[in-house]
Amino acid sequence: MREMIRYIAWRFMVMIPTLLLISMLIFTIIELPPGDFFESYVEELKAIGEKADMQEIEDLKARYGFDQPMPIRYLNWVGGMLHGDFGYSFEYRMPVSDVVGDRLWLTILVSTVTIILTWLLAFPIGIYSATHQYSWGDYGLTLFGLIGLAVPNFVLALILMYLANIWFGTSIGHLMDQKYLSQPMSWEKFKSILEHIWIPVIIIGTAGTAGMVRRVRANLLDELHKQYVMTARAKGLHPFKVLMKYPFRMSLNFFISDIGSILPAVISGAEITAVVLSLETTGPMLIRALQAQDMYLAGSFLMFLAFLTVVGVLVSDIALAILDPRIRLRGGSTK
Amino acid sequence: MNEQTDLLRIEGLSVSFPLWGGSIHAVKNISMRIRPGKVTALVGESGSGKSVLGRAVMGIETPAAQTSGHIFFNDPDTKERIDLLALPNEGRKMRNIRGNRIGMIFQEPMTSFSPMHTVGNQIEEVLKIHTVLSPKERQERCEEMLSLVGFSNPARAFNMYPFELSGGMRQRAMIAMALVCGPSLLIADEPTTALDVTIQAQILKLLRDLQSRLGMAMLLITHDLGVVASMADEVVVVYRGEVMEAGPVDAIFRNARHPYTKGLMAAVPDFEMPRSARLKPLREIEVDAVGLVDRKKHAEAHSDVVLSVRNVSKSFVTKRGGGFGLGASPSTLAVNDVSFDIRRGETLGLVGESGCGKTTLSKILMRGVTADAGEVLFQSERGPIDVLNARGEDLNLLRQRIQMVFQDPISSLSPRMTVRNIVSEPLEIHQRGDAKARLDAVKRLIRAIGLPENAMGRYPHSFSGGQRQRIGIARALALGPDLLICDEPVSALDVSIQAQILNLMKDLKKDLGLTYLFISHNLAVVNYMADRVAVMYAGRIVEIAPCDVIMRNPVHPYTKKLLAAVPTPNLDRPLDFAAIGQPSAEARKQWARQFQEDAPGDLAHADLGEGHLVLARRNVDVRELRP
Amino acid sequence: MTKPGADGDVLPHYVREAPFDPYADDAASGSSTLDEASQLKLMWWRFRRHKLALFSGIALLIMYFMIVIVEFLAPYKVHTRNMDHIFAPPQGVHLFHDGKFVGPFVYGQKMTLDMTTLRRVYSDDTGDVQKLRFFCRGEPYRFWGLVDANLHLVCPAENGHFFLLGTDRLGRDIFSRILYGARISLTIGLLGVATSFVLGIVIGGLAGYWGGWFDLVVQRIIEMLQSIPTIPLWLALAAIMPVDWSPLLVYLGITFILGLLDWTGLARAVRSKLLALREEDYVLAAQLMGAKSPRIIGRHLVPGFMSHLIASATLTIPSMILGETTLSFLGLGLRPPITSWGVLLTEARSVSVLALYPWLLLPVIPVIFVILAFNFLGDGLRDAADPYK
Amino acid sequence: AFQDSEFLRSGANGTSLPPVAERLPKSPRVVKLAESGKLPGRHGGTVRMMIGSQRDIRYAPIFSYSRLAGYDEHLELKPDILESFEIKEDRIFTFRLREGHKWSDGSDFTSDDFRYVWDDMFHNKKLYKGGVPASLKIGGKPPKFEALDRLTVRYSWDEANPDFMADIASPSPLRLMHPANYLKQFHVSYQTKEKLEELIKQQGVEDWVALHQKMSRTVRPENPDLPTLDAWRPRTAPPAGRFVFERNPYYHRVDENGLQLPYIDRIFMDVSAGDLVAAKTGTGESDLQVTNLDFADYTFLKNAEERYPLNVDLWKRIQGSRVVFFPNLNCKDEVWRNLWRDVRVRRALSLAINRREINKAAFFGLARESSNTILPESPLFKPEYREAWSAFDPSLANKLLDDAGLNRRGDEGERLLPDGRSARIIIETAGENTVEGDVLELVRDHWSEIGIKIFVRVSQRELLRRRVKGGDTIMTVAQGLDNGVPTADMSPKELAPTTDDQMHWPLWGLYHLSGGSDGKPSDLPEAIALSKLFAAWRSASSHEEREHIWHEMLSIYTDQVFTIGTVNATLQPVVHSSRMRNVPKDGLYGFDPMSYLGVYMPDTFWYDHA
């Protein structure tokens, strides 16, 4: 136990340089495409023939140090973030934290609902598939899941959206009817959200669920024949409980090792879907920010994801050690 | 009908495993019975279907197995007669019988526990399923059971993970698990193979007690005819899935009639045997020991000591038990300041109590476990190699020159490699010969250990315990090492096959000059094999001497107790459970003062001459030690 | 054999009468065909039993063979436009005309322009029977860009048309385009899968097996890579790809780099599995035999969770095949004239296309088919490698 | 006899307002609908529109199109906010405001609002570092500003500034006036330090400059408090998914019946993904949609007419050409540069394009095959401009190429360049629409007929621009002339090298733009001629003279085929609720000078039987 606490503390220490490195990486990635926000902004305006407000652009450029060399800009950015100042969105012309606003909550809503639904579906189905290998049920569910996997998300999104509109008259796209968009929460709005949310959840969730089902199944199949399963059966344990307590727990290994990337994966997997469905989540905003090189918005957002990942990885490592006592996190291999 | 019916009647049971191009008939039309409160011993050659039969009774054979026949179980509680085979396999009724009415001790305790859960959790589970006790009561019951099976600190053992236990400890935990519900039938598949004779006696005594107190019947599957003689009421002898001879224990032991039974009896090594005599296996396998392994004659090293061990220590910290960061986790001193030499061409026997650190020690010698302190030197033709710190070429050399047979055969074999790949792996690693030469070598080895050649294409899990053990031996022999560390190499073998293997090992030693470190609980085997014997107790070597000396003239009280506890396959010399079935921690208190340790560092080795060393108080007079 | 005495009786001393020969062949052990077979051969034998997997494997082989001779199989070339058949719906293949058997034929399509909705309306002209020709001379092509030829498996009737799956907005035959698209979809994506697998297993394997500082470093790298979503990476990569690369090369590069970045999830799974497995005795046994890390990982540890690997691989394939659909949403990725299934699918990017010309979604079918095939193949491989089967 | 909207009278919104007659200027602008063939209407209703992103609320002031002076449907310049204006020698511009005209908050709109911009903004070194905006300077010199009285202002230059009025009437004009009353609170000169600090903090900005900028933005109406003169005033502060605009109670236009415009009370701008707009419009979620729709969506939308109360019309786009090939006359590749400078090569490529096929495939045959030039809707149009080298004549093209020295052929029948390379053009595009892709697909075949192979590369727009300017591209694809319906009074700058955005001669354009400090002077006689003509236009003093110059430039431009056009007058679906009146059946669709809907006066659109 004490070792574990020491390990956690130590890992927290390691997190600092990791995050620093990540921030550098993110910064470079954002800076990689040629030009900066203002250039692309001006280009975009020009494309439709509009003139840009050069005065303000010059001002912003100077204020945000676009004339300064890259390392200085990097330091400014990181320094700001440490103070809780996530920078300024040029596109929205307001502080990043204001821009993200509601979207963050909606993103978290969609993501959690998706993740939970994925788990709720994937585990039972995976277990069923493994224990009833090659039954019709197994084949049917596999087929279903794989079709979900094989149809690109955007196609699925278009189809569902179209059908939902035709069958249920659900308005196309978005997380709620547009009339509720900037309204405070109300029963009506909630209902509208419920009416809309299932589409993105299904779309984002299918691929993940199918993948998870296949993985759970595969891992369980590997464990089902182990001697300790026999032991457990010899105790007279109910087969389902046997399954849950022993092979299933063993097979969770892969799942737990992945905790760190679940959230980022769901969020980035949802990006295209969110764009197609025009969801009020952070995905489209991130893509837009990236394309427009609205660097503070994109950067801070990516940093947020990175932070989630890093914490997720830590949680995953700790959970692994708790799950499987054989795992020694610190030591090297014996030999 | 008689008033007292059979507890279990097996009628015409057959079990077969489909396999490529045919199937394996592991059990062929066997009928037998077990009477309430009695012990039926099932003996037979390794691979003859004993374990399969046991599993079939429990209904937990792999689904791939095809089973036919009847297994009637007369539940003494409900007075019902149930055909276990006819019950739905995972039905409530069957589950209620499993673990509750019929307990099972698996042959391979090492792998039978889930590595993810503590021993306590897994034992307690049985109670959770079948009783309505509160968690606290359950834990108490478990701890009580654990202490009955010889854990000196049951509360601690409760919280340990299986891989933190020694082989014998796991086996005892397994026994505790099987017994914790007080079943009316216990299927004990080799319950004492990993136990030293003193603990074995203790366990047998426990079983006896339960038998008489609760009327528990037992199907005792064992190779140890001594145990059979001491425990069994009826004996069934099986060979290749069929019953050869069956009858009351008296009839079998005093009047064995079937050639197989007779052969079995004859193959038992015993203390009276001259050391040079060969054991008489049922079937002698012609093995050309020299041609068997590809052993390059290396230039003889200067020293006649192959391996010298100096002051080696190792302690383990357990994963759980330390509470939440409070206080240091308790650590076990598994090996405590051990020093000895192994001379070229000799066999050093290592015996000792279960959990005393033999396996740990042997792994340290192989660098499988890193020692906390100490030094191990291996003498090669290139001069001495510091085993614990060797690198590069030296290490590579070591890996070829020292091989090990693991105590736990199944877990030391990669589950996803066929036997052929397993046995040829060392050859591949060290690039001996080409593919064809390797295949030939594998074939020779497989034959030498008495397995059919078709075993090569099968995976480890489809073998019997004894067969797997032999695969492990074949693998260890493949490279023709200088030093072979055998951790209980024959514990799962019936006496006949054991004789075969021991003969083989002796031949190799004679012809190729192999050196063995031979860890065993079977003192008769040690007596037969070893030139010198070291006795370990609680991480220390308490006595080391040439074999004869130890066997006839032991000095240390533990050694004495050990020798007294050896069961013999002789109905006239049953074990005196009352005397020897005493837990070792208690026995220790009765040791003479000169062997007791009051403070660390009290004890040192006293030289009694002829290479006979005994661990005793520093200042003790050597003469005092001799009784 | 005999009964073991009646209930409760004293057991009679039974001795089997049959002659006993300890040297007799062990009848308990089955055949001997296995003797010499290597593990691979054994697996192959077992794989063969898995009919669905075998079938899938063969189907995939056929598909891979087909992409070699696409020019011959496709009735049209990939860019052949039929300006008079823009957005033509799929043509049904008929066998009987007027109750008479004619062999496979299609009816000619009549197109009328609906000037209010600006839509081309097609109807079957049942008077115009266009018999399909087989092994025929049709549109000339350059086989593999080397040999000029004009032999096709099937061609439309002279002066006729044959659009099995309809046409797109430039009147290009979707069926032919799917066939051509297979070339890229079935090859490039797999490169990414392969890269990410090799890396995932090697790096994850070493990290899990060695642990210690190596693991620490690898885990931090993984954290870094995982924390950056693919889309910014894509954008950044696309920006730094040399501009004078052809789109195909760029896509190849991106897939490859994605493969280089995609290994993290797998690596973590491998690692965490190995962290547990490396404590097993058989690993110790291999170590003590002197096996080096790659061998231990490759021969002992990785097979232990083959199922997971196979499942992961089959799951990655669709995302690689369809990877470019995401890319094209960002305005990157493959572009016409390069044709892949993903490119074909992105043509159906809007609800209006979906509503009006649903046949543009047909390229989904080969994708589903391939993924199913890979999946069942994976199942078969899994079972073949499973010793317990 | 002025009438108010129910919406305002109900008082639900805002505090009670003065009666409508007091809110209107003394002499409001009376829009005579019946005269222009439209129907006078009634008040009421809400219009839902969709925008592709939040920043597209910038369409609001464009649609609303209230300018000091603006174009009408016939592109004639009329005073709008101004009561009248007076121009002398194209130098002196005198504006007269309407008496009693008020900002949307009820404060007076006077010459002080101009003065504020001139003195307190343009001449504030903090707000405008470079002083008066460049577009107001002629020959580097700003005009003289005078506020003659409360309602009269004057801007006068030393030289002619013929662009001034066009700029004022453009979709996004330079703002000469701002609500001084409101803005003074954010200005150091008028506000106490403490109060300013407080406001800065409240708005989360860094200093008063940013504060002032933020509060005074008009291009994107993000500040709902900023008083406006537009028909609808913003009510929503971003970020939001729906932006609400409400009628401006002080709007200065009335219809002939005395109803204060706009008819429509509210506008909702709903943010949606650009790709979804068509789909949503097709399900009746938009009452008036022009942006984010494409010709390809027409069929879908038209089908939706059956299910939803929609009307789908087709307007004409005013671009000179929908897809244009720009040979880069400034490219680094010397061989190509020389070829491009040879007019025969440019003409040959133009002749080799089968424009009919493009029209048929991509535009249902409804667009017009044309070079990149002005449309018949422009008074300057002549058929010869359209037909210049735009017929499909591959044999002539072949001949021209042979003559130009590209007569050697390679193995695959492709022409060889003078240096022996095969004639392969890498065409670069920002790849923003499918039409371009389709046209390229077709042109690939057309040009391969004359032995020219093309390869398409897509890069990001900025990257593309950079490469063009750097001379790294040989040929690019983009849209044609922005304004295809110019009058002689509009600047012909697009025809001459004037900016570095001109992808056929970026360096020459840059030279002009930088006043000679950057780029390169054009050395092609025809280009030089165009520059000269452009200069002449700027100093021309009469309409006729300008018209003459226009024609001359057009004829050089099209005859020289500096840019290779394909089709123009492509169609743009415009969707409106079937109950909405006064939306023209066919209009011209474009940014400048149409301001999209602007010149058609959306404030006169109204709902029937609402």
Ligand SMILES: Nc1ncnc2c1ncn2[C@@H]1O[C@H](COP(=O)(O)OP(=O)(O)OP(=O)(O)O)[C@@H](O)[C@H]1O
């Ligand atoms: N799952 C299986 N698949 C195929 N064959 C099996 C399987 N399990 C056991 N066998 C075979 O059945 C036979 C009997 O095995 P069993 O384990 O019962 O032997 P045993 O009598 O217990 O031997 P030992 O004393 O060595 O433990 C052996 O030949 C073994 O190879």
Ligand SMILES: Nc1ncnc2c1ncn2[C@@H]1O[C@H](COP(=O)(O)OP(=O)(O)OP(=O)(O)O)[C@@H](O)[C@H]1O
């Ligand atoms: N990985 C471990 N973690 C913690 N304790 C361990 C570990 N391995 C062994 N031990 C402890 O070390 C002691 C010695 O174990 P070892 O396996 O060497 O015994 P052994 O002499 O081989 O016993 P047996 O005869 O029962 O196999 C035991 O008390 C055991 O609990």
Ligand SMILES: [Mg+2]
């Ligand atoms: Mg057995």
Ligand SMILES: [Mg+2]
């Ligand atoms: Mg041991």
Ligand code: NI
């Ligand atoms: Ni209309």
